[in-house]
Amino acid sequence: MTTRTHPGWFTRTFVHGISGWVTLLTYLFMLLPIVVLVAFAFNAGKSTVVWTGFSFDWFVKVWHNRNIVKALHVSLIVAVGSAAIATAIGALAAVAITRREFPGRDLLGAALAAPLVLPEIVLSVALLVFMTFAGITLGYGSMIVGHVLVSIPFATLIIRAAAASLDVRLEDAAADLGANEWQTFRMVTLPQLMPAIATAFILSATLSFDNLVMSTFTSGVGTTTLPLRIYSMLKLGITPEINALGAMMVAANVAILLLVMGRYLPLMLKSNRR
Amino acid sequence: MQDNSPAQPAVDLRGVVKRFGTMTAVDHLDLTIRSGEFFTMLGASGCGKTTTLRLIAGFELPTEGQILISGQDVSDIPAYQRPVHTVFQSYALFPHLTILDNVAFPLRVRRLPRAEQRARAMAALEMVQMGRYGDRKPSQLSGGQQQRVALARALVNEPTVLLLDEPLGALDLKLRKEMQLELKDMQRRLGITFVFVTHDQEEALTLSDRIALMQGGRIVQLDTPANLYNAPQSLYAAEFIGETNLIPARMVSADHGSSVVEALGQTYRAEGTTASAGAAVTLALRPERVRREPAGTGPVGELVEIDFIGTDLRLTYRMADGSKVIVRQQNSGGIPPAIGERMPLGFETDSLRIFTS
Numbered sequence: 164m165t166t167r168t169h170p171g172w173f174t175r176t177f178v179h180g181i182s183g184w185v186t187l188l189t190y191l192f193m194l195l196p197i198v199v200l201v202a203f204a205f206n207a208g209k210s211t212v213v214w215t216g217f218s219f220d221w222f223v224k225v226w227h228n229r230n231i232v233k234a235l236h237v238s239l240i241v242a243v244g245s246a247a248i249a250t251a252i253g254a255l256a257a258v259a260i261t262r263r264e265f266p267g268r269d270l271l272g273a274a275l276a277a278p279l280v281l282p283e284i285v286l287s288v289a290l291l292v293f294m295t296f297a298g299i300t301l302g303y304g305s306m307i308v309g310h311v312l313v314s315i316p317f318a319t320l321i322i323r324a325a326a327a328s329l330d331v332r333l334e335d336a337a338a339d340l341g342a343n344e345w346q347t348f349r350m351v352t353l354p355q356l357m358p359a360i361a362t363a364f365i366l367s368a369t370l371s372f373d374n375l376v377m378s379t380f381t382s383g384v385g386t387t388t389l390p391l392r393i394y395s396m397l398k399l400g401i402t403p404e405i406n407a408l409g410a411m412m413v414a415a416n417v418a419i420l421l422l423v424m425g426r427y428l429p430l431m432l433k434s435n436r437r
Numbered sequence: 438m439q440d441n442s443p444a445q446p447a448v449d450l451r452g453v454v455k456r457f458g459t460m461t462a463v464d465h466l467d468l469t470i471r472s473g474e475f476f477t478m479l480g481a482s483g484c485g486k487t488t489t490l491r492l493i494a495g496f497e498l499p500t501e502g503q504i505l506i507s508g509q510d511v512s513d514i515p516a517y518q519r520p521v522h523t524v525f526q527s528y529a530l531f532p533h534l535t536i537l538d539n540v541a542f543p544l545r546v547r548r549l550p551r552a553e554q555r556a557r558a559m560a561a562l563e564m565v566q567m568g569r570y571g572d573r574k575p576s577q578l579s580g581g582q583q584q585r586v587a588l589a590r591a592l593v594n595e596p597t598v599l600l601l602d603e604p605l606g607a608l609d610l611k612l613r614k615e616m617q618l619e620l621k622d623m624q625r626r627l628g629i630t631f632v633f634v635t636h637d638q639e640e641a642l643t644l645s646d647r648i649a650l651m652q653g654g655r656i657v658q659l660d661t662p663a664n665l666y667n668a669p670q671s672l673y674a675a676e677f678i679g680e681t682n683l684i685p686a687r688m689v690s691a692d693h694g695s696s697v698v699e700a701l702g703q704t705y706r707a708e709g710t711t712a713s714a715g716a717a718v719t720l721a722l723r724p725e726r727v728r729r730e731p732a733g734t735g736p737v738g739e740l741v742e743i744d745f746i747g748t749d750l751r752l753t754y755r756m757a758d759g760s761k762v763i764v765r766q767q768n769s770g771g772i773p774p775a776i777g778e779r780m781p782l783g784f785e786t787d788s789l790r791i792f793t794s
Binding site (some may be wrong): 330332333335336337338339340341342343346347350351354355 | 494495496515516517518521522523525527529531532533534542543545546547590591594
């Protein structure tokens with residue numbers, strides 16, 4: 164038996180007492196602005212700081228703002244498009260890197276993770292210069308390419324981790340039972356990677372949906388994304404319309420997060436345990 | 438087993454070598470596995486038995502030599518095109534598929550009609566008494582149940598040869614015994630060639646028609662279980678299979694079939710090596726072939742230890758020269774021997790073997 168010493172006054176006062184307060188303050192600091200933002204979305208007046216009454220007017224107004232609806236449309240296309248491409252490349256690269264021996268394997272792994280450490284602004288400028296040099300008109304295409312660059316390290320890392328933890332013996336077993344390489348990939352490897360692939364897709368889409376820097380450089384005429392639209396609206400003065408939009412984005416994000424946690428987290432935990 | 442099988446061997450290894458870097462896992466192996474037999478590769482870990490199995494399955498390609506399955510050279514044919522299936526020690530069931538889909542997997546990759554896939558998978562599951570578990574997932578089954586499913590999955594496609602890589606290794610003793618009986622029964626019923634890998638000599642003796650005892654990538658002895666146990670051809674075989682008394686001895690006169698040796702102050706006639714007279718040799722003898730003979734003239738030992746096994750008593754005697762001789766005697770009632778008794782021991786000479794030390 165180890166003797167248990169009674170905690171001294173220092174531990175009692177600072178560690179137990181103050182750490183609780185610090186935690187609480189940290190959460191307040193992080194979450195309070197969001198709470199205020201959401202609250203003022205329901206303000207009846209035009210101010211985002213003085214409460215004048217409850218109303219849904221600003222939400223209605225957002226949905227009638229053609230510019231915002233159009234920007235949402237653009238954002239969704241870019242998010243889904245870039246996430247699909249980033250996830251597909253990430254999945255294939257992850258499987259190749261974890262399962263195959265080929266020259267330059269380590270280099271490929273490093274190259275796919277590189278955008279993670281490069282400042283996004285550098286990446287964006289480089290891409291813009293390249294596009295201009297190549298005579299490419301900015302629009303959906305350029306923006307999707309940019310967003311793929313931003314999200315590909317995350318997609319690859321998530322799927323790589325899952326691919327590395329897969330049981331190689333299952334692929335041996337599939338081959339033993341008569342499945343060729345493609346059948347083994349499609350019927351054994353891919354289904355087991357699905358939770359990771361879905362997670363990578365959702366994360367990539369979220370990153371794209373939130374992106375401001377890359378979008379600033381790569382968007383063209385008529386392809387203004389939601390974050391860009393919000394940023395330009397701020398310059399014209401803040402109304403609760405932005406709060407309403409922000410509240411809806413928070414709600415959408417939380418919904419997606421819950422969906423991911425509810426649907427895929429248990430699956431991932433379960434498959435890791437085996 | 439009676440030899441009504443066609444002359445074509447199920448598996449034929451010719452001069453097979455497998456090296457991993459500088460390590461030689463399989464060393465010039467020549468091996469013919471007959472069609473329809475229960476063949477076991479037995480040996481300690483690292484003896485090359487599993488590598489040999491993986492070579493037959495096609496997970497490894499031989500560095501040298503040829504592998505034939507049913508007379509066809511498969512040395513360059515990938516695993517998925519070989520007419521062999523494997524039961525893995527880890528079961529290797531696909532966690533994302535139901536039990537029925539696991540068993541139907543080999544049929545699905547061959548693109549058989551869905552109805553046939555289902556029917557045959559179901560029949561295979563019934564065969565291993567797992568018919569009720571078709572829509573469960575592997576994680577919902579016990580180890581023994583997963584083992585049965587793995588067996589059904591490997592058999593559903595009716596392979597020419599079934600490879601079993603220590604399939605019972607993870608089961609507890611009682612379940613193990615049960616599965617041994619079922620495996621043997623199933624092999625007889627289906628007439629499929631089983632190639633079984635194990636490090637458990639008892640399991641090998643129980644199940645096999647023939648056993649290849651392996652060491653260092655080579656076959657030490659290839660024989661029926663009875664011959665391997667009763668007539669080991671080397672000290673290694675004698676020690677690996679069952680328990681053996683190894684008694685230091687001296688060669689008196691060498692002769693093919695019946696040499697004379699001196700051990701424990703007595704002379705014995707025995708089969709084995711023909712070392713020159715005067716050479717130090719080892720006399721091997723199974724404990725159940727030593728008898729307590731109160732009126733005998735054999736060497737006298739002092740009983741120093743009694744182990745109660747259940748069906749047997751295992752008695753350890755210390756001899757005059759300090760060496761120990763173990764006696765196994767059936768637990769058939771009567772007055773048990775007591776520690777300290779001094780007893781002449783009789784050796785059944787037909788079971789004595791001489792090996793060079």
